[in-house]
Amino acid sequence: MTTADVHTLTGAYALDAVTDLERAAFTRHLAECPVCAGEVAEFHATAAKLALAVAASPGTRLRSRVLSEIAETRQLPPVSTFRPQEHRPWRTRAIIALAAVSAAAALVTGGIGIGALQSNPAPVTQIAEPAPEVFTVRASGTAGGSVAVTFSRQRGEAVVIAQALPALEAGHAYQVWLIGPRGAQSAGLLHTGSGTVTAALTADVDRIGITTEPATGSPHPTTPALARVSLT
Structure with a gap:
């Protein structure tokens, strides 16, 4: 490419209508030729003005059309690497925010609509699940220490957290009880004065004892309760 040929590329370069080799060569030339650099800047400004001159605001019915097409177009599911665990603690699940996210972008030109972008259209309805109500109640142990219960009636689950209960004698453990009209049902054992027990919570359980x-x-x-927490 001669020097004269390079000078003729100012317009094409400004519109990005050059090959990679021409772009590399002309970029080096711009650093040495203030005349071409000025022409490129002018072409950029002219191109911007021309774009603004033919720009048009979308019609008032475009938004309605886009939303209508979205409702009838099957959306591709997000790619996920998440693998659910069989025994994921319910507390972790409870704090995960449940949200339905919908995003759409549309460019309608030459009579081409969104429906042409996806095959097998089908109505899609997304309903956000409300977050469950979660409560925490606490009680002091009769001989020291404390117990906290975090529970959700909607989830039907409870977590009992014991802290600093008196030391146990050999061969003994703390046993957690779910208490209601049917009596006391075992929820699990704690072999130290501090620990956690997770239990299924039925609707008729109104107290938890240890x-x-x-x-x-x-x-x-078989012994008096060292701690009792009311869930009402």
């Missing part, structure tokens, strides 16, 4: 039992557990409470 007693001292043999290390293997008991079918029903």
Whole structure:
């Protein structure tokens, strides 16, 4: 390419209508030729003015048309690497924000609509699930320490957290009880004064208690409750 040929590329370069080799060569030339640099700047300004001169605001019915097409066009699902675990703690699930996210972009030219972009159109309806109500109640132990219960009636789950309960004698454990009209149902064992028990929470359970039992557990409470928490 001769020097004269390079000078003729100012318009094409400004409109990005050159090859990669021509762009590289002309970029180097611009650093040495203020005349071409000035012409390129003028072409850029002219191109911008021409674009503004023919620009038009979208019609008032375009938004309605786009939203109508979205409702009838199957959306591709997001790619996810998440793998659900069989025993994911319910507290982790409860704090995950449930949201339905919808995004759409449309460019309608030459009679081409959004429906042409996807095949097998089908109505899509997204309903956001309301977050469950979660409550936490606390109580002090009769001999020291404390117990906190975080629960959700909607989820039907409860987490019992014991802290600094008195030290246990050998061969004993703390047993957590779900208490209601049917009596006391075991929810699990704590072998130290601090720990966590997760339990299914039925609608009729209105209290949770903790007693001292043999290390293997008991079918029903055999000692007075060291802590009792009301869920009402």
